[in-house]
Amino acid sequence: MPRSIPRAALLLGFSALPGAALAASAAEDAGPPEIVVTGRGLDAGPATPAYGTTEIGAERLNQAASGRIEDALSAIAGFQQFRRSDSRSSNPSAQGVTLRALGGNATSRTLVLLDGVPMADPFFGYIPLSAISPERLAGVRVTRGGGSGAFGAGAVAGTIEFASASASQLGRFGGSALIDDRGDSELSGTFAPRLGSGFAVLSGRWDRGPGFWTTPVEQRAAASVRARYESWSAGLRAVAPITPDIELQARVLAFRDNRTLRFAGADTGTAGEDASLRLVGRGRWQFDVLGYVQRRDFSNVVVSAVTFRPTLNQRATPSTGAGGKLELRPPVGGGHLLRLGGDWRVATGETLETGLTPTLTYRRAGGTNGDLGVFAEDDWTLGPVVLTAGARADRWSIRSGHASVARPDGTFTSNLVFADRSGWLGSVRGGAVAQVAPGVKLRAAGYTGLRQPTLNELYRSFVVAGVTTNRNPLLKAERLAGAEAGLDLTPLPGISLSVTAFSNRVRDAIANVTSATDPNQRTRANIAAIQARGLEFAAHLERGPLALDGSLALTDAAMRTPGQALNGKRPAQTPKVAAALTAAYRPAAGWTTAITLRHVGAQFEDDLQTDLLPAATTLDAFAQVPIAGSVSLVLRGENLTDTRIITRNSGGTVDLGAPRTVWLGLRVGIR
Template sequence: MKSSLIAMATVLGAAAVQTAHAEEATEGSGDDIVVTATRSARSVEDVPVSVSVLNADRISATPAKSLDDILRRVPSVDLPIASSGEIHPTADTISMRGLGGIRALVLLDGVPLNDPFFGTVQWGRAPLEAIDRVEIVRGGGATLWGNYAMGGVINILSRDPDKTTLALQASGGMYGTYRASANGAYVVSDAVKFTLDADTNHTDGYNETLPAERGPITVATPFTAHNIAFGGTFQLGADLTAHTRVVYHDNDQQHYSTKLQSNKQHNWVYSGDVTRTFASGATLTATVFHTDGLFRTDNAGTPDGFAANAAEYIQNRHFSRVHDTGASLVWSQPLAGVLRSYSLGVDYHGISGEDDADIFDQTGTRLRTDIGRGKQRFLGGFAQASIRPVEALEILASVRYQSFLNYDGYDGNPGGLLGNVPSQRTTSVDPRVSLRYAVTPHFALRAAGYSAFRAPTMDNLYRTVSVPQGIFYSDASLKPETLKGAEVGFDYTRPGFRGQVTLYTNTIRNLLTYRNLDDSELPPGFAFGSRNINAGAARSRGVEAEASWTPSPHWSLNAGYTFAESIITENALDPASISLQQMGIPRHKLTGSITWTGPRGLTITPQLRWFSKSYGDNDHTLPVDAHVVVDLAASYPLTDRFNAFVQVQNLFDNRYIADNNGFEPRRLSTPLTATVGVRVKLD
């Protein structure tokens, strides 16, 4: 099913950038402080929400090609089973708590990582070596964070060194895999600091197609990504700080395991923020960002008279261009007494996108060009207050008003409007109330209730896709989905131990899905097709639990479990799907790791994950295998500056069906893959 949602990850700027820089003025380790949950710096032990934090050490100890391989282990984070470099970029969905599709917001240093056209996430844009930590906040976050945050927020924060330094890393291994990165900081003075991060990541890939389904054109799936980011921090006065950042990313992928099919993508991102701190402790942050993106995909068809995977030709070539601009202004005021703090914010997000699809016949002659384009505007404002009627009880209340506008739409697809699309405006009011009661210094109860929304993406609204004899329509009349949810849970913390359990329930209305077209609805030359629609409802209920324990300096343990009952409750157009688990969501997920630190700094970390069976469709005709995978990481400091490491994915080479969408051949999981490397730090 096509990707969803377009974003106003609006508070985004101030929120996430304010988020990203709040630590600069906050004492304590990065492990103790989180900012995403409340848009202010808080101890992870007393925030009234379900939150996980992955620090740089835990990231480096997890064998992974990209960040999605690490996040897949976090309770209630829902990602495709296959790694991002092995599937089509428009299938890189992200959700939380069993909501499915694209129903979570991902931020990278204050800018949405969700693609502004497709809503998906290209995880290669977040180089692992540049990450300081990742904060994962589960539960409806639209009140504070806007459109993408229906199921929660993932905030990726880059390293922010306070001294001149240079870190280098290089690694290589099986299947032509290699990675190289350089992360440097130059501190001119306390008032002027610069950072430069560069990264390249490549694999020749492996053959994902089952041996029995391979043919003469079946090949491996190579992937290459490059990133370069330049940033600056400027202390303009005792109470005035500014940040700027420019990021370039490109990637190149051969997909669907055939020779002619490929994806190419590049993005430029420009962002900046200014924060004024007042004598009362209040802060005012203004943030702006702009993204320019281009995505090209070549998709092949099978010529007449040939079996699948025996021959191919380029049947369509899509060029998707997008321009994305956002701005926000946020005021935060700490107080004493019953009202402990309040925040007020306004934000704007504007997106302009176009998809041009050249359609070819088997001789390479261009038959036509299908065109879809439009614009989206998001205007919103929020307010939040932290109230403590007694010291043990915190009430965190917030509300957002949101206005959406889809306009300047054009549908130039066969059988479509072949002209301008009427504008459409929608508004939404979304509150959230979170409670936390500290029963003892170590044990606390939590509860929350909230509503959230999700607007359709430019892809859903304007990008129609065709294949030989088939056409899959977008729909510019789609309306936002709405969600109502609630949760209860508890936190337990002791020195060296942190545990958290949460029970949740969510209901989505106006569910974005699709319906198959009758013959009378198809344009000439097409035998089948579908159209995006709002229809029916879905419900997700479940339990998420995680614990981390450090019983001694030599041992560290982490464990997580998710149970997710995620079902379609209403869908008159597909009654067979009712009461079945939603596509892509396993009911059970269990993960764990143990880190042993031995003599002279040697560390060894085995990790395990078990996912139960899931499906590639809502009617349960396309199974994705249950699987158990063991990974292994080890590192050893050769000197104070040099660290050698080994990482092994899928240690026992367990092969299983990891992707089964019904359109392409079933895909196998990542095989045993080992890499070795070295990290060098100079300062």
């Protein structure tokens, strides 16, 4: 483990100090106070709607036809991964998450949090989606656009905040077992006992199967295989009261994920363990103190599409992450909600690879990235108007960068050490939301943000389908400047409509830029900017047992690189149109049927727009029917129209997404 990890332990120990002081104050109160344990962080501020947030509850998360969290999130138009493939059939290192068509490479431009903890892989920046199980969650809040609060250095395209479910939300026991028409299986369960005034949640999930063909029939060779997969995750979460208004939350998570991609022997695997402690105070002086540690690993065997033999064994990519935050909300009064605090993150990682052609070589590359930020934000309620403004300053550092190639006898063919760098960057945001009439709200916001390059972008080169993407140890941080305005309408109970117009510009955006002289050579580089402008629409209608939810994103995104071939072109993997519509019918308690129609517009694999990924429209379905007591029958259907979904296109060699798939199983819930 790196020397930075003990600092996280100091942070965890320090987190008890505010609790001790406030416990003494609480003891002076007369009478036996009521103890309410929630397991959540502090409530969102009154100005949160100024930034155009969208929330998805647990019920909708658990209606995803594939049972995967990325499927559930795709109900929000504008959400996208680097590629269209899901967490059964993609390379995990390509599971970058972004919003508002600000993609361009496989690193997440969106900050993803689980109970306040950043989930991005410390080395690559991808999100371990298979480790985030919908059945464990109370809901998710998605904020499209930049932010400057806790862990804000990374929220360039927005923030996705997952919240774990409490014992009261889960019930004493819940579980499900399903199998699909290919023989894939899914098994999950939660056990949530009450422990005095607190609770614990023990959860697990296991997915496995032969998978589907990602290679089209006409491109299959003798070495082609289905996208076989097996993954499991297990978590333990405990919440206990310290005083009537202070609670301690502890969480550990372990996961493993193994997949085979396209060819026999092209095996990839991820593994991780996370642990965090959080102290939340909801008294007069509110506070949220959090510390976490992470260990991650990644392995990958690259098989040639020509010889069908392994060309590279990325045998391990060990990385560690650690960090924490302190947020304080002093009782300033006067309609103000003031947030003060700081956060710290460090990521250390290294890739260990064996090159198998043309000669045997051993490669190492990695380093350490750090960020220390301080922030302040104030929400001011003035009758029907809420104003908000915030600022943060980040001390960033890039240290210990190195990359080497050695022969089997230990002699180096290259041994590079890169200079350390550090500096300060600032970001701000502000906005307003006004209730201008009954059922009518106006909102507007402006913001800046930043994202450091990942260790992967800085130090690791790689080859996919004969195209080499080269590292760049001189990459600068991405800088966002954006603004948006929106209208929210609730003309009648159960009906809500919203529209948001936005303009986001990422300066020094990191992209994989194709060489002007060799189309098989790309280099990670800071391009002048990515500009994204667009409209986002959302609608909700609920009438008795019927509910409709719709989302539409229309985005014009372009790279701004004057004098270069890619100037004016769309960033890789970004569609102009994305839409989703879900209709759910709940005729009685425990009964649910839902169908979801999704459309993703055409996009391009590469920066020069030579490899097209055609538009795709899919239809999914979900049904849950009680059959006896706490047992229900569950039926799920993915891509029922069997649409051909092209997820990767490299010079006409393509990968496909999930075909028509039907799942059948049982779900049990004991309150």
